[in-house]
Amino acid sequence: MTESECRAAIAAEREAWGERLLILGHHYQDSAVTALCDAVGDSLELSRLAAASRAERIVFCGVRFMAETADILARGPEGGENGRSVWLPAPKAGCPMADMAGAEALEAAWARLTEADPKAAWAPVVYVNSTAEVKAFCGAHGGAACTSGNARRVLGRFLGEGRKVFFAPDQHLCANTARQLGLPAEAVALWRRALPDGGLVPQRIRAARLVAWDGCCPIHAGYTPGDVVAARAAHPDAALLIHPEAPTGVTALAEEMGSTKAIIEAVSRAEPGARLLIGTEDHLVRRLAADHPELAIRPLRPIVCQDMGRTTPEALLRVLREWPEETLVRVPDALIPPAHACVRRMLALG
Numbered sequence: 001m002t003e004s005e006c007r008a009a010i011a012a013e014r015e016a017w018g019e020r021l022l023i024l025g026h027h028y029q030d031s032a033v034t035a036l037c038d039a040v041g042d043s044l045e046l047s048r049l050a051a052a053s054r055a056e057r058i059v060f061c062g063v064r065f066m067a068e069t070a071d072i073l074a075r076g077p078e079g080g081e082n083g084r085s086v087w088l089p090a091p092k093a094g095c096p097m098a099d100m101a102g103a104e105a106l107e108a109a110w111a112r113l114t115e116a117d118p119k120a121a122w123a124p125v126v127y128v129n130s131t132a133e134v135k136a137f138c139g140a141h142g143g144a145a146c147t148s149g150n151a152r153r154v155l156g157r158f159l160g161e162g163r164k165v166f167f168a169p170d171q172h173l174c175a176n177t178a179r180q181l182g183l184p185a186e187a188v189a190l191w192r193r194a195l196p197d198g199g200l201v202p203q204r205i206r207a208a209r210l211v212a213w214d215g216c217c218p219i220h221a222g223y224t225p226g227d228v229v230a231a232r233a234a235h236p237d238a239a240l241l242i243h244p245e246a247p248t249g250v251t252a253l254a255e256e257m258g259s260t261k262a263i264i265e266a267v268s269r270a271e272p273g274a275r276l277l278i279g280t281e282d283h284l285v286r287r288l289a290a291d292h293p294e295l296a297i298r299p300l301r302p303i304v305c306q307d308m309g310r311t312t313p314e315a316l317l318r319v320l321r322e323w324p325e326e327t328l329v330r331v332p333d334a335l336i337p338p339a340h341a342c343v344r345r346m347l348a349l350g
């Protein structure tokens, strides 16, 4: 089948399903895939769309935690069967960062933290880039999810209420957000998975306002200050826009830091002729460069998420025609109520 035959076949299936189907795509998908989606967005936008949708079937061109979040929202606060389902065209598309935090390990760390500082009003906050089990852990302990688009608002709300926050899994999003909120370095402690008790003595836990799990996005965490030096040497007047999953030593050198949505908005506001270096996944950077020929857009250094790249138009067509069992994403019923509470609290905070 040629590319154009594949696109035409997808369009025909799409039309036949009408409003009973919603095809969502993340900004990091290849342009050949985003062109076939009903809506393209970042995790926060897509969560909102999944929550608002009444479609019977949601097909998620992204990675597993995103499809799980859509399933959690589509199934409602109680879970169970409501005739709605979520499908992931590339069933092996996972997220190495989400895999760095298991619910059991987080429960053990939570027990240790709350035991070390029992008088504190602890709350967990989990990045939406986490498994359904981790969201259920968070919801069961009264916490909320966040995305890179609203981490400042969510963390700011909990800290502003005098809560002490255990954040997982992304240490860099946590550190960047803490810096935006003006927290001093000593207020943030890092829980190191490989060390007994996270490598934190009780005094350090009591002194911290924020404890971060030591996970990261291996794609964004690979940026170094040397990348910025090299890119600025090649493009001296370019402004750097960077994603908050990058380390603080790199984000501190940027003109602007923000979620994929914030980066896209900053590009749209740029004056014609502006030179921009963009520090995020390369599918998005290449699309922005193609969509904005009036700007000089370059990657800080090209970085590609292989999991995001697993979805292809052919895989999407296969789902729409055959609905293979292995592409159905079904969060276990028992996890839905606490996981739904975790995501719902995030959406309520904006």
Ligand code: SF4
Residues within 6 Å of the ligand: 063, 094, 095, 096, 097, 098, 129, 217, 218, 219, 220, 281, 305, 306, 307, 308
């Ligand atoms: S870009 Fe990073 S956080 Fe996003 S899916 Fe890939 S590995 Fe996970």
